Amino acid sequence: MKEFTIGKNDAGQRLDRWLGKAVPLLPAPLAQKYIRLKRVKLNGKGAKRDTRLNPGDLLALYINDEFFDAPAPENAFLSVFQPQLDIVYEDENLLLVNKRPGLVVHPDEHEYVNTLITHIQAYLYQKNEWNPKQENAFTPALCNRIDRNTGGIVIAAKTAEALRIMNQKVKDREIEKYYLCAIHGKMAPLSGKLEGYIVKDEARNQVTVHSHPVTGGRTAVTLYRTLQMKNGLSLVECELVTGRTHQIRAQFAAAGHPLLGDGKYGRNRDNRRYDRKFQALWSYRLVFSFTTDAGILEPLNGRSWQVDHVDFVDEYFGKALPGASFNGKTRTLPNK
Structure with a gap:
């Protein structure tokens, strides 16, 4: 329990608003609950949340100590x-x-x-x-x-x-990560491998893709296959072989097919046709493919998990997600 005496600078405030400032880590719904339960006492009695405080009022707060820590x-x-x-x-x-x-x-x-x-x-x-x-x-x-x-x-x-x-x-890359993305245009070929070298500009939080080794470049490999094409867009499934910053976004943009809604690597004239706030990219499926001992996690080896739906698939393609019938078995994309 902690006690506070209201001074002239706090006078006139509603009880609940004072509590929100005095105990900033206490969520507002929980603060309201504590006031109702009389765990916040004003001059020894319960009070309503909209009670106005006066100079000299004594508030006793029966609230856990951790809520009084400084927010961090x-x-x-x-x-x-x-x-x-x-x-x-x-x-x-x-x-x-x-x-x-x-x-x-x-x-x-x-x-x-x-x-x-x-x-x-x-x-x-x-x-x-x-x-x-x-x-x-x-x-x-x-x-x-x-x-x-x-x-x-x-x-x-x-x-x-x-x-x-x-x-x-x-x-050790013992986890297979599959993404879905919607890109502008049509990939040629429809399935294959994107390979290159990615250099990150830390100041701009942006990467560039190069076809040959460059200073500071890191190998980037993405496998892909086109699932559907509709209204100038392609629904593409990708498997990350490497996991570089902005890898899928930058590689498809470098190939001439930026992701729908990508304001950093895409083209505004392409995105203006569609009303999308975020880039159309979703890490929709994971497979645990452990090749070495996994200890307490070994029972998960060989299992996979997939999200139920992806918003841009529903909106632009109207098709059920791929892979729903794999029943936890590992698979790979073409050309791996």
Whole structure:
């Protein structure tokens, strides 16, 4: 319990608005609930949320201590009252979450509350599966990441052992990652391989694609196959052999077929025909193809997961997602 005496600068405020400023980590719905339950007492009694405060009023807050910490990325999960997660799979070690476009995966200089990892941490905290006060160092973490404006499956580790194993599997390319994208025009050939060397400009957060080795260039390989063509667009499935920054977006743009809605690598005149806020790219399917021991994650070897639907497939192609009948079996694209 913490007590506060209202001074002249706080006088005149509504109780609920004062509480939001005094305890910024306390989610607003939870603050309203605590006021109703009289866990916020004004001069020893319960009070309504719209009660105006006066100089000398004594407020007693029966609220957990962690909510009084200063807001920071590491405790931002406390501000998430109702985690918003589209969970594809969950067990005691891992979470597979379908991230919506527009949501950043990690806190940055612009946002540290409404992020994917913050919602995951809030979800596990509220389920009593993780409590930072009971941990020396571990925090639930992401094992892969995708761009803010890309949708799709992200892997989160719920335990330190799962994080260590999965990070190694990602590094060793023992996870097959399949994407769907909508591109302008028609690829020739309809299926094949995009190969090149990608150089990243850190200052601009943009990459360039080169056909030959260059200083600072990293090999980029994407396998693809065209699934459908309609209204000047092609629905293409891609498998990432490497995982470079903006790999799919940059390689298709370099091939003359930028992604629908891509403002960075696309052409405005092509995008103006369509009303789309984000690039049409979705990490829609994962396959765990472990070739070395996976320890506690070994039961997941050979299994695959796929999202139920992708918005731009529904909107522009009206077709069910490919691969729904694979039943967890591994497959590869042509020309691998």
